[in-house]
Amino acid sequence: MSTDKNRATAAAILPLVGGPDNVLSIAHCMTRLRIALRDRTLVDDEALKALPAVLGVVEDDTYQIVLGPGTVARVTPEFEALVEEGRSAAPAPGTEPGPAPHPVTADELADRGAALKDARKARNATPFKLFLRRIANIFVPLIPALIGCGIIAGLNGVLTNLGWLPGLSPALAAMASGFMSLIAVFVGYNTAKEFGGTAVLGGAVAAIIVFPGVAKITAFGMELKPGQGGVLGALAAALLAVYVEKWCRRWVPEALDVLVTPTLTVLVSGLVTLFGLMFLAGEASTAIGTFANWLLATGGAFAGLVLGGLFLPLVMLGLHQALIPIHTTLIEQSGYTVLLPILAMAGAGQVGAAIAVYYKLPRNGSLRATIKSALPAGFLGVGEPLIYGVSLPLGRPFVTACVGGAAGGAFVGLFNQLGVAFGSTAIGPSGWALFPLLNGESGMGTTIAIYAGGLAVGYLVGFAATYFFGFTRQMLAELNTDPDPTTPPTDPEPAAQPALA
Structure with missing residues (x-):
């Protein structure tokens, strides 16, 4: 029954985003179904907002439909399946999507919100903010595992403090810590994928950071420690691997590419990681942790006020x-x-x-x-x-x-x-x-x-x-009025907009 409900939600969304042929790619994060569109003008924003399962829409680098935690993970595969089915059906050109299943009421505040989102999107199209989005795309796919492992770690802590099920504690600890011990590999994999390299090569270079054998290597007069540099080191190492790989693709003959390119990518990036990036990223990671703890320990109330107010x-x-x-x-x-x-x-x-x-x-x-x-x-x-x-x-x-x-x-x-x-x-x-x-x-x-x-x-x-x-x-x-909800406003620009002050 739950599957039918999720499929019905996906089926209601699909025609309102222009149908299967208008969908270029599909992904989801914690709360949002993220869709890359061929033609933005085919989307019916108001009809989407009117769907009971849709909590809102956000337009950014992708078109994002807010479905909420849990729901989005169940609706997304149904949506992907419907898109594939629709493409394989190959409807005749010129076929128009069916009418929206519900009558749509225009809402003044929703229009203003949409206008503000459009303005924000235009302002955010700067190289720095686009780079931040790409960084976010590296870490967002890891959030479900972080949550699952985090809850297991909390459960293990509660059971340990209560003295319950002591024999289960090592198993829970392994489940909670396994992902975190290898998170650098996943970060490296996603970094290479996001920046246009071979994902597995990014993961291979990042894996050097967590390999126990690095403890035998000395850099900057100090012995390295497994995991030194963490996710920052993994991100930097994989990003370097992408640039090395792209350089190789340009200069290595095609006949030798399959052997030379991955070898040089891992060799060059790996050496730079071991004898430079691990140390530098380790120092940066330590500084971040030290600063965060110092900031809250010495000025916690003021720091909390600023962070909470500006978020x-x-x-x-x-x-x-x-x-x-x-x-x-x-x-x-x-x-x-x-x-x-x-x-x-x-x-x-x-x-x-x-x-x-x-x-x-x-x-x-x-x-x-x-x-x-x-x-x-x-x-x-x-x-x-x-x-x-x-x-x-x-x-x-x-x-x-x-x-x-x-x-x-x-x-x-x-x-x-x-x-x-x-x-x-x-x-x-x-x-x-x-x-x-x-x-x-x-x-x-x-x-x-x-x-x-x-x-x-x-x-x-x-x-x-x-x-x-x-x-x-x-x-x-x-x-503070009671407009007729069945009569949409005819003037999209009210005479006086509420001001911020």
Whole structure:
């Protein structure tokens, strides 16, 4: 029955993105179905948003349909199968996709959100931000394994502390640690694949970093350690391998390519990795871990306020992707990233702001319905529907949501400053979904209580800031109405847009 539901969702999405022939590639991350399109104009955004299973859409380097954690992993293979079936059926040219299964109501805020997304996409098309997206594409496929292994590690810790099932502990430890011990290989593989090289050669060069035999090698007057440099070293080594391989493809005769190119790629990149990159990346990784711990230990409250308050704008600018390798490095070093619970407070501020909007606009049934449908996902850390459907188009509530995130971040950061350090054993989830991944040195009870307290502060401050300061009189006059939901607005440009201040 569940499979039928997922297939029905995929079948409803496919004609609304232009049909099988309009789909160039398909992938998914934690919450989004990511589609590369042949012709963007064939997509019916409003009809997609109207589908019950769709939480929102985001246009970036790919067209992204937000389905939520769990759902997206089940819908994607059904969508892929339908695309293949549709292509093999080879419909006659000129065949038009069928009509949308549901009537679509145009919504002013959704239009504004779409316009803001388009503007953000245009601003984000810079070489630096495109590079950050490619870095994110390396690590996003690893998130499911990080989450699974992180939860197993947490379960093993609980069982060990309680003294239950001691014979099972070594097995759970092996399951939790096996992936992390080889994560450099996966990073190298994905790096080469993302930057246009042979993926397995990137993995082969990165595997040098975790090979136990490197302990016999001396570089810069010091013996190397297996794993030194971690994911940063693996990323750099695989990137170097891509450039060496491409150079070889240009200059090595075709008759010798199959022998010479992979050999030179691994040899040259491997030597540079052993006698340079491992040491340099190891120093960089150590510096990142030391700085993060120092920052929260000495100025945790202020650091949490800044990080929690600025994370939503970072997401809007696409700069949050630069944090993914940092999170992974911290997890490698200490078993968890201290930054993610603080950054998760931005989502709490967003939820509080949305609830305030709900109560502040009792006559706007359309917007209240949007908030009611998006809040469950917001509590679980999926914030796109609330951001693009509510706070960002409204303007001021986006700012007050950031205030709530700053307050929650300061709360969590304060406890780090007081010596209660904790973090997440994986990256990806936030909100309530982060609870199973929490780990710290002060016990699970204390860790959960502090994180829950931070969420509560984020909710309350986000609500209060939005309720009392999130609207001008003009905004209330425009928005606190009960428009006929069956009659779409005819003027896409309202006379007065709500301002940020």
